[in-house]
Amino acid sequence: MKKTTIVSICAGAAMSVCLALPALAQDAKANDTHLQAAIDVVEQTGNMPEFEKQLELIVKNSKVWLVRQNPNAEKDIYEVVDKIAENYKDDRKNLVASAAVAWARYLKEDELKDVLAFFKTESGQKFATYQPRILGEMLGNIQAYSKETTQRIVAQSIKELNAKGHKFQ
Template structure:
């Protein structure tokens, strides 16, 4: 169960990392300028942010499945039937996400910065990066999971050893 929770959490982190400034967003940030917001909206469109997020939604739903289904075949059958319905329902909210991410970008970059990013993503290497982003995200998630698993085992063992040195019976 904990491994599944870690995978879902890692997936959510990856989803949020598609918009790195999102992690630094402040809830009381001042409203961005109209120029910055317009450039940020264009950037969000240029990087196909919504399409990238849409591509991750089935993976997210699949990751949630074991925790919800818990080995019950009747729940699994209904979950599988509901998955396309749920995905379609959330499709309607992607414009809300797009606008929220545009505001985050507008609050973290100047209009000139945003135009520079747009220019980059319109270059051949920028387009290549965007085309490879889903695979890069998936591979990065797997690498992060493997790293997290190996570090957690080592960290746990070392912590136990250190606590034992301090006289704890662990």
């Protein structure tokens, strides 16, 4: 693939992302104070990935994608991507704003302010701290329940199907 094609694809992808964020924000908010309320909630919950780690992942994915397109340019790709990534090292606010769009899409501004007030309480801070663990445990418990229940249903079904003359072990 020609370098100009790769550059065009990357530029197009970057431009799409840049153009999409404001559109998403417009869909999700009635005004800037609505989105700001959502940003405040995102900041207060502390559930955002660490920006530096997220940027490292983005840079890594960019390199992998480009190297797949042109393995012979790997050295230059790494150098160029690292150089360009420097332009984004202070872009945390845009990551937070993109996450806040989801909050703003589902909650009105006054509701976001109520949520923010909750997260500022001792209980809210505790909830924010433990929420990822709680969700992880919930998911694990649901999977365990599903597995156990599936095994019981299958075992009971096999028993009845064998009684009807079907062969199951």
